[in-house]
Amino acid sequence: MQETPNINYINELAGDDEAFKAKFIAIIKKEFPQEKQEYISYYTKRNYINTAAVVHKLKHKFNVLGLQQGYRLAVTYEEELLEENTNLHASFLNVLETIEVYIKDL
């Protein structure tokens, strides 16, 4: 079963600080689509070293959004991309799309 994103970590850090929570959500809404686009762009150009670097950045967001399986997938995928092995692309893209849908509703 596919895991679903959550903002439990952010809620814990924010406590009663609604301003921080709003600020963080705004950042994610801005930064995530840019990084997703960057990922697709490098992947399409078969620039796998730069693709791996973007995966490295995105995996932090997976962690922050509580996607433990997604994080582990990203760790493996980052390594495999450096071997020019793109077998996990579809699964990785699936995680990105799950996040994209989730953050639209935040």
Added chain:
Amino acid sequence: MNCIIIDDEAAARAIVAQLCSITPNLNAIEEFSSAIEAIKFLNQNTVDVIFLDIHMPMFTGFDFIQTLKNPPKIVLITSDKNFAIEAYEYEAIVDYLVKPITKERFEKSVLKIENAITNTPVAPTNTNEQSSINNELYINIDRRLIKLKFNEILFIEAQGDYIAVKTETKDYRVHNTLKKIKEKLPVNIFIQIHRSYIINFSKIIDIEDNSVLIKKSVIPISRSNRPELMRRLNLLK
């Protein structure tokens, strides 16, 4: 304590800033998305602590540290633990935080900073230590420390933010720079022959024009590195 935060990801900076804001006696006075911006700031200002991301484009956290003449206390922050060994080679680094950082772990880090500032010795939380044995090198792959004997290494190739260490039996990719690994290699065995290659001198099979052959790999020699390579050859004229 005044601190600055350096991380190319805005989301990561926001988290550290929030952790600072809920910690007594810790004021995040500036945030920077690149190390270059931070260097400009530090040329005119002093701080007690830097929270520093390692993995940044163009200029890594370690490159940044090397530019500081009198570094303040530094806490490294990253998404993985592959840099843990290198981290403890720098006296200024007092701790190493892996994302996502919890409040509890951050509080421990702040205690370490306070202790370090008052010169109390503090043991690192991460217990990986680098071997001091002289004929080998440990590299960190997927949280495992793998021992490589110098005489097993054929050559090392820079690949973006990574280096590929080619040995007789296996290839390893490590999140690091050619510059940093060069510092760990004995100069009597290894030589840099190109900006992207360091080779084990004893593994050369032959040299032809602007390349060397090692096992089945042809490695380019740059014009600037060629004189040093030629000087070291025991050449029968």
